[in-house]
Amino acid sequence: MSEPSVHRPHAERHANLRLKVENLAAARGGRLVLRGISFSLSGGEALLVTGPNGVGKSTLLRAIAGLLPLAGGVAALEGGAPGAELPQQAHYLAHADGLKAALTVRENLDFWGRYLARGTEGRSRSTKEALDVVGLGHAAEAPFGVLSAGQKRRAALARLLVAFRPLWLLDEPLTALDKASRARFAAAMRDHCALGGLIVAATHEPLGLEEAAELALGSAG
Numbered sequence: 001m002s003e004p005s006v007h008r009p010h011a012e013r014h015a016n017l018r019l020k021v022e023n024l025a026a027a028r029g030g031r032l033v034l035r036g037i038s039f040s041l042s043g044g045e046a047l048l049v050t051g052p053n054g055v056g057k058s059t060l061l062r063a064i065a066g067l068l069p070l071a072g073g074v075a076a077l078e079g080g081a082p083g084a085e086l087p088q089q090a091h092y093l094a095h096a097d098g099l100k101a102a103l104t105v106r107e108n109l110d111f112w113g114r115y116l117a118r119g120t121e122g123r124s125r126s127t128k129e130a131l132d133v134v135g136l137g138h139a140a141e142a143p144f145g146v147l148s149a150g151q152k153r154r155a156a157l158a159r160l161l162v163a164f165r166p167l168w169l170l171d172e173p174l175t176a177l178d179k180a181s182r183a184r185f186a187a188a189m190r191d192h193c194a195l196g197g198l199i200v201a202a203t204h205e206p207l208g209l210e211e212a213a214e215l216a217l218g219s220a221g
């Protein structure tokens with residue numbers, strides 16, 4: 001019996017994407033934290049970065065995102081939008097949620113959608129759709145600052161959806177999430193990969209991405 005044919009136009013659009021990290025080195029506070037890090041990831045793939053506290057997982061994500069100058073090596077996204085640098089094609093989700101406390105959840109996401117989604121129509125979700133994905137539709141009109149820790153994290157995850165960017169760099173994305181929210185976001189990550197997106201996630205726990213490769217960083221210095 002033949003496999004059902006699933007047409008995924010966006011997956012085709014991102015099929016040639018490749019994140020290449022070669023011999024990357026990065027320093028914090030003048031101390032070399034990472035050296036000789038090499039891997040490559042193709043559209044549709046996910047990589048889990050694991051290792052003990054302080055080993056450099058967040059440092060690696062920040063270096064790839066362009067938020068930290070490389071002390072050596074290269075991080076590049078090949079095959080993406082012509083002329084676009086890696087940071088313009090990536091979402092970086094840090095430990096901090098990056099949303100404004102005084103604005104409502106909807107206002108925050110509308111802002112990010114307007115600011116980042118230009119040119120990604122058809123691949124970006126509306127604020128309402130993104131909030132439904134993370135199960136936060138009921139809190140759309142609440143100021144972000146009054147949300148619980150898990151609700152804040154869910155709003156931050158919705159930010160990934162309102163402006164399509166092929167590369168997601170996620171630092172402990174499931175922090176503070178309850179079981180149902182974890183399952184929902186795991187499904188959103190799988191959808192992102194099914195559309196040809198790439199995910200690099202620093203994590204101390206399984207994320208529900210069974211096919212993901214693992215980069216285990218060595219013991220902290």
Ligand SMILES: Nc1ncnc2c1ncn2[C@@H]1O[C@H](COP(=O)(O)OP(=O)(O)OP(=O)(O)O)[C@@H](O)[C@H]1O
Pocket residue numbers: 028029030033051052053054055056057058059060202
């Ligand atoms: N701004 C900074 N100035 C100086 N040192 C820093 C700075 N940020 C991080 N470091 C150090 O760099 C090292 C790597 O930190 P990093 O946050 O990348 O670790 P991590 O693997 O993500 O840890 P965790 O699992 O605790 O989140 C640690 O020793 C940390 O103390």
